[in-house]
Amino acid sequence: MRAGDAGGVYVAPEEVGEPLVLDADERAILGAWADRLVPGDGSWPPATATPVVGYIDALMDRAPSIAPAVRSALGWLAERGFGGLGSDEQVAALRELEADPTLGPVFVSVLEMVLEAYYRDPAVEAVVEARTGFSSRRPMVGTPLPPFDPARLDRVRALPPRHRST
């Protein structure tokens, strides 16, 4: 398993609450990191408008094996004064982190966790539907569709057989 990847461990939205693992400084760095990954853009909210930090904290609590890896990446950013950097400098620091042979896999794991928490947020789902037409409710409730018209097969049905006899 990739460093920082909690694998099959699942945390439901209602299970994300008070921080359990990360301290205030770590949460601040993680929040700034998340907002550089998914910045606000027009009607799209930034990552920290959704419970991304709480979600990662809860996953670290439920899957303690990922905590050292995530903490090492947060420490790497703290050493560079990440929270006090301008946005361009923060992006540059994250590019460096992403390319780091040791911490790069942790970066990917954090990105995945951020996207999970972000795209399951009801407010983001509403923007997704408004902007793209994709309704996350439809796969739960279904969509009426007309039946298939067999006449569409008329050309192919008239073709000669195309399989080998044995």
Add this chain to the structure above:
Amino acid sequence: MTQIADVLVVGGGAAGAALAWRLSQHGADVLVLEQGDWVPDDDIPKRHADWQVRARRYWSPSAARRGWPADYPVRNLGANPVDAFVYSAVGGSATGWGGAFWRFLPSDFRGATLDGFGRDWPIGYEDLERYYEINEAEMGMSGIAGDPTAPPTPEAPLPPVSMGAMGERWIDGFERLGWYWWVQHQAIASRDYRGRPACTNNGHCTYGCPTGALATPANTYWPEALHNGVRLQTGARVREITLDTRGRADGVLYHAPDGSVRRATAPVVVLAGNGLGTPRLLLMSSSPAFPDGLANSSGMVGRNLMVHVQTTVIGRFPQRTGADHGPWGATATTRHFYETDPSRDFKRGFIITAMRGFDPLDTALQTAGWGEGHHAALEHHLNHEAVCWVCGDDEPEPHNRVELDHERVDGFGLPGVVTHYTLSENSRRIGEAGIEKATELCYAAGADSVRVLGFDTLLGWHLLGTARMGADPADSVVDAWHRCHDVPNLLVADGSVMATGASVNPTHTVQALALRAADGIWARRRDG
């Protein structure tokens, strides 16, 4: 306490369920040991608003990622490692499948004779024909007869599932190209069928069907089998097949969930653990008489792993693609390039199945880089993409294999498995041709660009060939009636017996084989 039965089956998945049901119809006393458990309805991701997250966490098809209590460790190596997808549960890996339901073609059983490819099966299409028909009725297949790329068949029990606008767009593409194509046959109820409701086009079928319209062994064969008296023991991790003094199988030892070791005996033992689980158990059952693994005098147990030459070509369309609805594995498929064509530089062929688009989370992960521009990229791709899935015939090769992994053990200290897989040159050429033709289809259907998944890691839905069927005991593990050459009352009745794997989803054939194996067991029940 020892449990005793007429037939003992290891594995309650697609094959084990069908075999147990068929034997129970005959009146046999059947005990099935399944390492997993029933999947609670509430675990089905699409019953929940955050189905996309659940699908890639606890519902992940990758055993290496998911980590259910019944899972055993799976590690994947080779130049093209397989991301082995298996579910340890009642229903097996059809717990998280899409329902694609294919018969093999007659030529699929004669690869060596026709094409110098792999091994001929010791049985042919005609041996499975009646079992395909039974399976289509039991699973509730939707489709339509008359496909000129296959032998004539009876009409499907149910009409085709709905296409939707994206399906019609794909069909327009097939028609522009003049290719053979046909509606994808699906184990999905297009109308109410035997207590299962008609499909409501929820889409994203592998994330679990919230209505039960998608057939699984758990909602088709199992209820009837249990009604007929089949005993199903869940949470039973079989650790060893035991032999009597004559060298015949007499039962198994298994771990109950509390860790205790228990015994079950029967005059006939059937393995239905598919391409990973079956060779794992045979290799774990070594003894002085079988030092290299039970029933492995040929050395073929675990060898010849076939996974199909699988990749996806994803078309991006100017119009919305309706990615939030419609049976995901359907719309239509072409077998235009299925049979060997001497003008091409490879043997055998491939199918292209035209499918639907990804969900927001998957689209973000695949296409939208982080930072400024993330949302613009998402909007460009989401609900504007649809997938062409390429599936080609990979030749059985001994170096593609499953071995025990003694470095990683399960919760009972039993070894995991490691797979080794490298695409052959023939498979690479099939893959390249499949990508080329799928790209052609995307543009014919109106795509403005395509992206290709490639072959760095292979999709591991189909795990076949690791205890193959053959007439020669020196070159195969089981005979035409699924009996191990070395231990005749030990049978293998799952995808691992396939001598070659064809170019289509194998579940229908796996189940047809299991039904036939059951009839063979019943016919020989007094042979001793």
